[in-house]
Amino acid sequence: MKLRLRLALTVVAVSVPMVAGLGYVQHSLRQRNQAEVLEASTLARMQAGERERCEAQPETWRTRRGGPPRPEGLGAPDRPPRPEGPGGPPPEGGPGVVMHFAYDARLESRNPRAPVVSESVRRDALEGRTSVVRRTSENGESQLDVLVRMPWSEGPCAFVLARRLAPRGPPLGGMPPPEVLAIPFLAVLAMVVALGPMVRRVRQLTSEVRASASSRYVAPVQVRGNDEVTELARAFQEARAEIQHQLSQQEAREQALRDFLANTTHDVMTPLTVLQGHLSTLQQRLRRGDALDPAVVGDAMGEAHYIASLVHNLAAAARLEAGQPQAEFAAVDLNAVISRVLGRHQPIARQQRIALESGVPEAAVCVHGDVTLIEQAVSNIVFNGIHHGREDGHVAVVLEHSREKRFRLRVIDDGPGIPEAERARLMERRFRGNAARTRGLAGQGLGLHITQHVAQVHGWALTLAASEYGGLEVVLEGPSST
Template sequence: MLYFPYDAQLTSRNPRAPALTAEVREDALEGATVAWRSELDGRRVLDLLVRMSWDEGPCAFVLARRVEPPGPSPFFLPPLKDWSLLVSIVVAAVVLALGPVVRRIRMLTEDVRASARSGYEQPVSVRGHDEIADLARAFQEARAEIQARMAQQEAREQGLRDFLANTTHDVMTPLTVLQGNLSAMQQRLSRGEPVNAAEVSSAMSEAHYMASLVHNLTAATRLEAGAPHVQRAPVDLNDVIARVLGRHQPIARQQRISLESGVPATPVRVLGDVTLIEQAISNVVGNGVRYGREEGHVAVVLESTREGRFVLRVIDDGPGISEEERARILERGVRGNVARTRAPEGQGLGLHIAHHVAQVHGWALTLNPSEYGGLEVCFSGEMLAPDKDSAPRAPHA
């Protein structure tokens, strides 16, 4: 005896299940038990389609098939009124065969629902070594994957919350100083007195610092969002350096720091996210200016190699960073908010973002003592092939 399950729409997941005629389907859907005889490979076949006691699931109907052995027919199709015993036997056999399977499926269903209600903390029980056990293991693996993704998302959100809280706190200090300087200048002007140059310089420095914090917040948010949010397009590093130096020149002049650059005549192009790259370079240059000594120097040097790589160095003659601190800063990553300070020994969030930007672009970032006593920050990575249509430019000085 062979058994083939069908769902409530008389569709079977078993590819070997016999096709049902329209007449059989109509009678079965109306609730009748349908029996018919046919031939298969020269042998007589008796089919009996029975509706089960449940209405849903892959076994709402069961087809019992018996194929006659070769020789005289050992059975005959009884009249409809005499089928009750045969139907009862078939139903009993199917229920006995499917009962344990249905119970295990229901237990698995309840386990999965309970796990979902617990936020996937409760595990799914795996019993046996058959297909149902494989399904339970698949649910268990999916649960572990969901938990890992939820933990990762929570860590990202917590990191952004911490960063936002710390950034808000950091903005308040320069904002208070800026408000004080502006108030003092307003009072001097109201008395007809000249504005103090030191107060103007301090106000510009605080405004510049707040702008850096806001830019870093944007960069950190994009980096935490993941690689799909990092745009990839050709980027001209010569142009990026020119924009970064133009941004920091006013503060450098106020602090009497010489800000210079040296780039190749042929533009150096890389594939990456221009906003993140510019922010990373701006952070490093800004650190050199912010923590540099009066009458000091900050230089940006860009070089290309014959192996198709670029080297971008930002060199200063400021106080520098100890070897222990250099290693620790690069290990912390974007979430290392403890190091966010304006003290010369801390260097702040800027290097964290620069390090993360280098990582997502496949570049290397190294920190070394400069030959002038300060710090040398070096970006290096692959560059695009030179554009044949681009003409050489005069090097910046």
């Protein structure tokens, strides 16, 4: 249903009971006005000379305008009328007839034609009320009776009954006057005219929203004015900005995924090709019955270890670079993490004749964090120490815990180390492409980038410094939960 039609129907639905109420009020006021006019005219008539005529001939005094009346019981239309004389019926009344009858202080009339006063009217009049009004209807006529107390309290004309007979009209006084009936029509007309500009603005806003959606929310939605339609346009504009932000994030994630797949293929295929070459060499020597070359076996193990570490790093990088990492925080035992990392790297360390050692407190040191990310960060530091260490060298993992509930994890090696300028550059580097994935000195960029990001997620500090043994010392420190 269109907006204009809906509002027009709403106005009509509200106006109909309003018009009915106004008609009822008008009808009530008209009836009240009729009773007041009849009371005032009766008092004025009696004070203008009718009192003397009434008191001079109370048995026959009666006034009327119009045709002869048809008196009935006052306030009791179902009661049979009092007869006029022996066996004579009361005269018939006609439309617009006004009659007056006189009563004494006890509400008794000496005129046999006067209507009988009902008990309810008698009770109200004798209580001191200046007038008593009763309305009845019968045989298609409405009857208005007003019993008026005269300023004098004695004599046969202490009360005067004014009776008005008229054809009975429609319920509630019939149709309201034209000015009342015009209210709903004027309201509907004003509503239709006033809604014209608003409907046009809503249609224009609908067109702009559709155009923005068809352009993948590049086209803006105009915000004009300062009303509810403006608020709606502003809400659409805010929704458009949010959708654009979500689309840009989605495109960034998709681009990161494409880059991840491309770089993974490139980075994994190089060591995998080298590993295949080593395995082919070993296979040829086995076929010839030659003894295995320990150097070839060691190189093959190193390539396999590198591939495993690279795959773990690529997965962690994709998880961290895609936006908010879905870290699952829980209690993490750093002692157990160090034990698992050393167990994973011990075979390759022995192959390269590097002593991999550790020193941890007897009591478990626990932190609140994501165990997978923490283990990958520690593994990256240990891998760098082994991968870039010297033969017959050492890599030590030392975990310290203070009374202030802070931990300090140090990975120390005695390898060639990294110049201070290179250390600062590696700490500032972000994962952005192949430059951070090479296997040379810059190859530490991926692992250290992941470690630095994990530290930021957990609120820890990561520092790189020259070790006292000539190599590199990497330190992770932060609060503990034990």
